[in-house]
Amino acid sequence: MDKSHVEELMRKNARHTAQGAVASYIPELKKQDPSLLGLCMMAVDGRTLSFGDDRSRFTAQSIVKVPVLLAALLDNSLERLFQKINLSPTADGFNSIVSLETKSDKKPLNPFINSGAIAALSMVAGEQPEEKFRRVLELFRRIAQNPHIEVNEAVYRSEKATGDRNRALAYYMKSTGILECAVEPLLDAYFRLCSLEVDCHDIASLGYFLARNGLTPQDERLADRGACRLIKAVMATCGMYDGSGEFAAMVGIPAKSGVGGGIMGVVPGRCGVGVLGPALDEHGNSLAGVMLLHDLSELFDWSIY
Amino acid sequence: MDKSHVEELMRKNARHTAQGAVASYIPELKKQDPSLLGLCMMAVDGRTLSFGDDRSRFTAQSIVKVPVLLAALLDNSLERLFQKINLSPTADGFNSIVSLETKSDKKPLNPFINSGAIAALSMVAGEQPEEKFRRVLELFRRIAQNPHIEVNEAVYRSEKATGDRNRALAYYMKSTGILECAVEPLLDAYFRLCSLEVDCHDIASLGYFLARNGLTPQDERLADRGACRLIKAVMATCGMYDGSGEFAAMVGIPAKSGVGGGIMGVVPGRCGVGVLGPALDEHGNSLAGVMLLHDLSELFDWSIY
Amino acid sequence: MDKSHVEELMRKNARHTAQGAVASYIPELKKQDPSLLGLCMMAVDGRTLSFGDDRSRFTAQSIVKVPVLLAALLDNSLERLFQKINLSPTADGFNSIVSLETKSDKKPLNPFINSGAIAALSMVAGEQPEEKFRRVLELFRRIAQNPHIEVNEAVYRSEKATGDRNRALAYYMKSTGILECAVEPLLDAYFRLCSLEVDCHDIASLGYFLARNGLTPQDERLADRGACRLIKAVMATCGMYDGSGEFAAMVGIPAKSGVGGGIMGVVPGRCGVGVLGPALDEHGNSLAGVMLLHDLSELFDWSIY
């Protein structure tokens, strides 16, 4: 990886940060600085390159759906998990409720829309939601090699205060038997997980872990190859909200975005990538982040297709 | 590639041909023999291995959406093409009409559902649908190195006689301006393309061509890398109807199926794959074919994720 | 009925003709004069009062769905008719196709949305669509006591040229078995029926006929009370497109509107009403016409509720 070429792409795409808009449906997220652009790339050989605002902190938001799904895969058989959640990509929005009523099996379409992530969290080990929360947090911390990942309390309170759409999704799933536990404590755990504060290095580590099919930098195996490949397949087909198809065509790597402005990418067998750019496009993905990943994919020939 | 291991997988999966059912909505397809199982693998170094009913002939059906999209990409700028068609994977069925009304832009969700393929065909070069038909046919023949690919007239007549759902899709798109040409002649070309008769070698050649990003066996370049990657991205996210997400998770290669029982797969940089198994699963994909591809993917470590 | 009070309401509501807009999706309808306002009331005792542009001619458009349904009721048992068409009011638009796919029985929701009217026409007596056309036309002429009702050829050609949405509906119903006859000739008959040219007196006669539960002015019985009541019930619940509920609440009489600007109303046991006002509201109903009917309903205490 040649630093100067990447620096040039950082400069080029920094201008695009002015074109998007920070998320506004969670009030606390409105306070983010839209002009930030950060990048961290972590190669499987351990070398790490970082640029721009790579140490700025942001909340993981939907990126946490990846460790949630990982925990659900570790704690359940595939058969059991897919009795509750499908693996269908969708053109509907990430918080759409329509398919819960119209699809005959009532299952969330996939684990990366909100309903599916909430259902996946309900299947993580732990009697109480608090235990499920700790299970996912500890997994995330170990993968990121960062014991300091914590909840941003202000964002958490803001999510909880304005999380009525997620409540609608959860109560709907409760009414159809997809959720079997109490709704409000589960959502509390979900809101706290979405509010975990990370930086580009943390999410690049998550990508690195998937790029190596389940190994930490210390070669500790936390998951098997099958689980990691399944996660990357879901990322590739559903990871960028309803922009997933376009992202596959234009960038071509498994990735998961969050409305906090982060994008976590995986180049299988090669590297993990973490990007920050809080100004979002119409799909809810970091606008400059997607453009930067497009350019990096061209530069390094990352596309898996 | 070790022939004896593959032969074992062929035997193992041949039993699964009894579990699916041949397509019945096109009367002529009901005549297919559900017990067939054929395989052809064409490595980028030119070596070809074939098994079982690899020389049985079947109609391409939705597999032809791949050369249709290729022709549309060759004959239009990306910008122009995506004014008419989106790139969104979907959990709706391949012949669903709902999103043409409910999505605000009225565009087909992607080029591999019926509405999107019909729209793509309308954008292939040629004043008359007959020319569009010949353009796609010639492209397919050159890629497959087989000038004998022809329309199965009985299937074509059956498709045309029972193609009212496609007429509904096409007239709907005509009413919203997505289609700009006369509907019935365009559908006639579409029905003939779906009725092209191929064998496992022909579709494996298509996969080989995409695996090499646009080169024929004679190293003739018919398309650039960008177009081929886009097609593979659409295959990976939308190629297996509403079973695309599950196929990505379980098999992990870009593929396109047809209700004639064929599946065309691509292992980028490695090989093209053609499978035949007319008995279909609930998504409309070859049931034994998907299981065989799963086993082959495990054996040869094909997953791109 | 006091003429001067009505004249005052005509003056008051004539101003509202400036607020709506003539239908534009059928090019020929764009030529209509939006400032027209006509009224004809025909009491069951035979007295007729008319005002304003009561002799201006316009095309019946969806108002013809009433004689179509009447003919279908005369020519079929209720049981047979409702194997093909439901009686459900709907909040969807008059030309929506979504429910044909999403409702499990695939039947048009009711006989007054386009799909339902086309299905009803297919069940009118007559081997050929031409005969079905004549059957409805003759029924309409006899009820209106006007043998001169004819097709407006320019509007018919315009409807036919731009009727692709109706073709989509019809081919969809053909694909699910709701329609059993050839689509294009049936639509030709449908387009001609929609293009029948009438005036306020003609449609008031239709209302008069229903107000008297099946009797012409000459006391000739053309339909029984049950059929007429069913039609009025469908008018009351589905007659004003997706403005039917609001119209019931605000005006309170069974009515059927057309995008040609006409509204045909029935005050059961009292009178038939015909209104013309080509400028339409957002539901596709005559804007000034609805307001005039509201005022007339207040004045004469017409509400059936």
Add this chain to the structure above:
Amino acid sequence: MDKSHVEELMRKNARHTAQGAVASYIPELKKQDPSLLGLCMMAVDGRTLSFGDDRSRFTAQSIVKVPVLLAALLDNSLERLFQKINLSPTADGFNSIVSLETKSDKKPLNPFINSGAIAALSMVAGEQPEEKFRRVLELFRRIAQNPHIEVNEAVYRSEKATGDRNRALAYYMKSTGILECAVEPLLDAYFRLCSLEVDCHDIASLGYFLARNGLTPQDERLADRGACRLIKAVMATCGMYDGSGEFAAMVGIPAKSGVGGGIMGVVPGRCGVGVLGPALDEHGNSLAGVMLLHDLSELFDWSIY
């Protein structure tokens, strides 16, 4: 009214009670006796006739949506009320959530589906839901001349325990700003109102009140004619769930049903009707009750159409 003819119709329709099934989604309702059939007719001149199980008690369920709408109309301007709720009949089920997402204005379709009734209750006068509950209860008691109408505590607890679908609806409306108050206390009031225990006389009184456009038996005016007509119009178009259109065609009077087995009907200017028959048809309406009302409508020529 001739008692012997009605008694004959009671006997005839009592047999149909065996064809339906009591509501099962609220566990406590499963305990109802499906064989009950009760009738009370209350003419505007004060005469009351009652038959069968007219004194059996049942919970009002959706019938309470009528006094809820009445209270909302009394406590708000029409303009304000219809900023929150539409008046559109619908073919969707009473607890459907789809249209809250798909309709651009996000408003409940009408006040008689669950979402609309919850929204209407939120607009009833009272700072706290407890006050809204008392407001509706007192109104119902005064109209029914029955101060003993009380909550059935077992049914209330059962509704509350299993009311997750209503929670989904309410939280969805909270997320879009339709609901402005806290969800759970409002739903608590809603569940208690649905659980009010009544008999055929109580609901016939409600019909009597609407038949007289707002007058109690003591000629006390509790509402004006306009509000009562609006309510009857909504009953006529939306009162019998997705069976409203068929009921209009086959019975022809404004009515409101509840899954407790009750149907409250109004013959404007003539009488109020209360029916009990806990075995329900596929729409959720009393099966024998609808058939009895059909026969009574024929006998007494009740249809308003």
